[in-house]
C-alpha cells in the first residue's frame with residue numbers, strides 16, 4: 001500500500017517520515033529525489049541550465065540552490081518553468097523506487113513524502129493521504145530557525161504552496177505537530193497500526 005505524506009513547508013514532514021521509517025515504512029522522499037535528478041550530467045540539470053543560464057551554477061558546476069530559490073519563490077512564471085523541468089523526472093524516479101520496494105516486499109507500506117502531493121494531483125495516486133500540520137506562527141518560526149532565510153523569503157516560500165487549511169481537507173489522517181515530538185510520535189504510532197494491518 002502507498003500512503004502520501006504532505007503538509008506545508010516546515011510543518012514536519014521529514015520529522016514524521018523519520019518516525020514512520022523507524023516503525024518499518026519505506027520512505028520515498030521527493031526533496032531527496034529532486035537533489036538526485038539535479039546533479040550535474042542529469043537531464044533535469046541540463047534543462048535547468050538551459051532555461052535559467054549558467055549564472056545559477058556554483059564555481060564547481062553544481063546548482064546554486066539559494067540563487068535558484070531566489071529566482072523561483074516569489075515569481076510564479078519561473079517556478080512553473082522549474083516545476084515543468086523537474087517534476088516529470090521526479091515522477092519517474094519515484095515510480096522506479098516504488099517498484100523496487102514492492103519487488104523486495106510486496107506487502108511493504110510505502111510512504112511518499114511529497115511537499116506538493118496535492119498541488120500536483122498525486123493524492124489521486126495513493127491509497128491514503130496523511131497531512132501534517134501546525135499553526136501559521138509555529139510554521140513561520142520553525143522555518144526561520146531551521147533555514148537561513150529572511151522573513152520575506154520565508155513568507156514567499158509559504159505562499160508558493162496551497163494553504164495548509166485547504167490541504168487538511170484532503171486528509172484521511174491528520175497529524176497535529178504543534179506539540180512535543182512525543183505527542184507527534186503517539187499519533188504516528190496509531191496511524192501506523194492501521195496502515196500496517
Ligand SMILES: CC(C)(COP(=O)(O)OP(=O)(O)OC[C@H]1O[C@@H](n2cnc3c(N)ncnc32)[C@H](O)[C@@H]1O)[C@@H](O)C(=O)NCCC(=O)NCCS
Nearest residue numbers: 008009030031034065068069072082083086115116160161
Ligand atoms: C528551488 C530549489 C532549488 C530550492 O532548493 P532548497 O535547497 O533551498 O530547498 P529544498 O529543495 O530543500 O526545498 C525545501 C522546501 O521548499 C518547498 N518547495 C520546493 N520547491 C517548491 C516549489 N517548486 N513550489 C513550492 N514549494 C516548493 C518544499 O516544501 C520543500 O520541502 C528546489 O527546491 C527546487 O529545485 N524545487 C523545484 C522542485 C520541487 O517542486 N520540489 C518540491 C518537491 S517535488
Ligand SMILES: Nc1ncnc2c1ncn2[C@@H]1O[C@H](COP(=O)(O)OP(=O)(O)OP(=O)(O)O)[C@@H](O)[C@H]1O
Nearest residue numbers: 008009010011012013014015142146177179180181
Ligand atoms: N514537534 C516538534 N517540536 C519542535 N520542533 C519540531 C517539531 N517537529 C518538527 N520540528 C522542527 O521544525 C522544523 C521543520 O520540520 P521538518 O524539517 O520535519 O519539516 P518539513 O515539513 O519536512 O519541511 P520541508 O517542507 O521544508 O521539507 C525542523 O527544524 C524540525 O526539527
